[in-house]
Amino acid sequence: xxxxxxxxxxxxxxxxxxxxxxxxxxxxxxxxxxxxxxxxxxxxxxxxxxxxxxxxxxxxxxxxxxxxxxxxxxxxxxxxxxxxxxxxxxxxxxxxxxxxxxxxxxxxxxxxxxxxxxxxxxxxxx
Numbered sequence: 001x002x003x004x005x006x007x008x009x010x011x012x013x014x015x016x017x018x019x020x021x022x023x024x025x026x027x028x029x030x031x032x033x034x035x036x037x038x039x040x041x042x043x044x045x046x047x048x049x050x051x052x053x054x055x056x057x058x059x060x061x062x063x064x065x066x067x068x069x070x071x072x073x074x075x076x077x078x079x080x081x082x083x084x085x086x087x088x089x090x091x092x093x094x095x096x097x098x099x100x101x102x103x104x105x106x107x108x109x110x111x112x113x114x115x116x117x118x119x120x121x122x123x124x125x126x
Contacts, residue, residue, distance in 0.1 A: 002026040002115050004095050009120030016085050020120055022078040022095030027115070029053060033102040034071055034078045037111065038091035038122075047107035048093070049080065058103035062088075087126040092119040 008020040020036070035050035049059045049069040057069055068081040078095050098107065098114035 004117035006117045006120040009122045011123040013125050017083045020080040024076045032097040033100050035096050035107045036080045038093045040091045045108045047104040050103050060104050085124045087124050090124050092121050094119040
């Protein structure tokens, strides 16, 4: 069974940092692109970042310069380092394994054809 388990969320003040982790099992990152998306109650999914097996990354404009996505293939763990957090970053953050080559431009549209975790909550107080 393919599983994705996120952790690392929490509550921080504006300007704070968090590092999210996503441990995958039951599949190999070799055949997928990995990504992070977020969603708040009553709102649509927002793509945050992606990383391909070759190391190429893509980022949503609203996180460029603040967030960094990385992948440890040996430990089968995806990370999202989040710095200078803002109240608008408050959301449930999910990781996803999607079609190889997927970037943030198509991440949301591709999620339903891939796999995703239950999410980890990030709350940024103003």
